[in-house]
Amino acid sequence: MNYSFFRALRYAFKDFGRNFWLSLVTITVLILALLSVNILICLNALSARIVSVVKEKVDISIFIKPDVEQAKIANLEERLKKRPEVKEVVFVSKEAALADFKEKHKDDPKILEALKEIDKNPLADSLIVKAKSIDDYNNILSFVNLEENQQIIKYQNYTDHEKIISRVNEISKKAEEVSLAVTLVFSIIAVLIIFNAIRVSVYTRREEVAVMRLVGASSSFIRLPFILESIIYGVFAVLISFGILYLCFSLINPYLDAMLANYSFNLIQYYNQNIVLLLCAEAGAVIVLSVLSSAVALGRYLRV
Amino acid sequence: MIKFRNVTKFYPPDTYAVKGVNLHIKDGEFVSIIGQSGSGKTTLIRLLIGEEKVTGGNIIVGGWDISNIRKGEVPILRRQIGVIFQDYKLLPNKNIFENIAFALEVCGFTDKKIKVMVPQILKVVNLLGKADKYPRQLSGGEQQRVGIARALIHRPKILVADEPTGNLDLANSRDIIELLQKINQLGTTVLLVTHDREVVNLLKRRVVVLDRGEIVSDQKVGRYVI
DSSP states (O other): OOHHHHHHHHHHHHHHHHTHHHHHHHHHHHHHHHHHHHHHHHHHHHHHHHHHHHHHHOOEEEEEOTTOOHHHHHHHHHHHHHSTTEEEEEEEOHHHHHHHHHHHTTTOHHHHHHHHHHOSOOOOOEEEEEESSGGGHHHHHHHHTSHHHHTTEEEEEEOOOHHHHHHHHHHHHHHHHHHHHHHHHHHHHHHHHHHHHHHHHHHHTHHHHHHHHHTTOOHHHHHHHHHHHHHHHHHHHHHHHHHHHHHHHHHHHHHHHHHTGGGTOOHHHHHHHHHHHHHHHHHHHHHHHHHHHHHHHHHHHOOO | OEEEEEEEEEETTTEEEEEEEEEEEOTTOEEEEEOOTTSSHHHHHHHHTTSSOOSEEEEEETTEEOTTOOGGGHHHHHTTEEEEETTOOOOTTSOHHHHHHHHHHTTTOOHHHHHHHHHHHHHHTTOGGGTTOOGGGSOHHHHHHHHHHHHHTTOOSEEEEESTTTTSOHHHHHHHHHHHHHHHHTTOEEEEEEOOHHHHHHHOSEEEEEETTEEEEEETTOOOOO
């Protein structure tokens, strides 16, 4: 950092103010591009969360025939646990299942009445099996279906969430595509508008540039304020867009919380956790875009 | 100090702005270059400050052959040659101090040095009391003196004045020429491009006459003869 850099920065800010309205329009378009990028990021995060929660809910419930000895059930449980694709196996006794059932339907007198009518526990002992990965369930099902295991199994229930997962993926993919297209359009507009802003800056500063050349300013020093000006656009755009995002998040978060109660997903939390990465990546991309665009404009309009 | 060796500048398709110019200007000389419009005076200056490149021949400034000067070297050359113009080329939104300081700022001088150097040069051109005035608040002669101050701020060995009195009345022109003579006496080589008869005759110094890009006369103590 030397004198020349700070001077160039001063000239850049001066120029920013001199063409204030153009600077404002340039920053606005950059903000729109960034907002659409952030919508894309939110959609990605949200769909990833939904898919992971849905995946979490997938399991195989194995219901045991009545009067099977506990040792045989324990043996099946042990063998399931030893399989590499199995994450966990939980034994639910028929008593526990009944208690849970009663608790769930405590406000439904008809069901409770029906239970009393039966007068014995209609539920079975069960093993709830969770796989390490969604792809492992087929293997586990094959194991469960083995003859030796089927002897003690009444039936098994595999809640197939694959359709839900693929539907979530499909919707989020569509939303991503739209968002990506919008981002692309805004980015192109942003590049063009930065190009134009720098062209106008070159024009408004033509007298200064002529004097700079005359008195022996280096080409890089003459170019630097223009490049810095485009970086200022980028930095302002990133900061303002994050301000807008946080404002929007705080407004929509209560509604989103209610909608996504089962998914424990909070946008503000997500952004807070990833703020450094998101800020650096977005600022980096915008700055690279701005610098490239202004460099092309300078190459074309600034003869130094 | 400055040598033009068989210098030619050709603009396609068929225009020779300068043709076979041989000129040797010694250290500390005061040379007037005169000629009618289109005689090649300004082209010669543009070649000297690296604004244009020669088509043929060599230009040597202080032992440095600048005939094929690279883009990156032009700023180094410009700091060795001060230039003033007929239209002064001052920045209207900067005051006099800032106009001169600007020439130092863009070359990386510190604020501390600038604060010392600018008043010194304003004293030389007798404008110390007008440092905070804007160009529009000054007379043409005063504006040209600011231009001279700015050209001299890097303490160049050569000062090129391209029609410096073109926009001035006789009294102001005399002031400027006296100032250029004073600068020359302090050791700076001065190259004056003009077609002001009064100025050339007043100087009684070396006069080079250009016509259609060629030197047609070079007199040690010349007069305006066109």
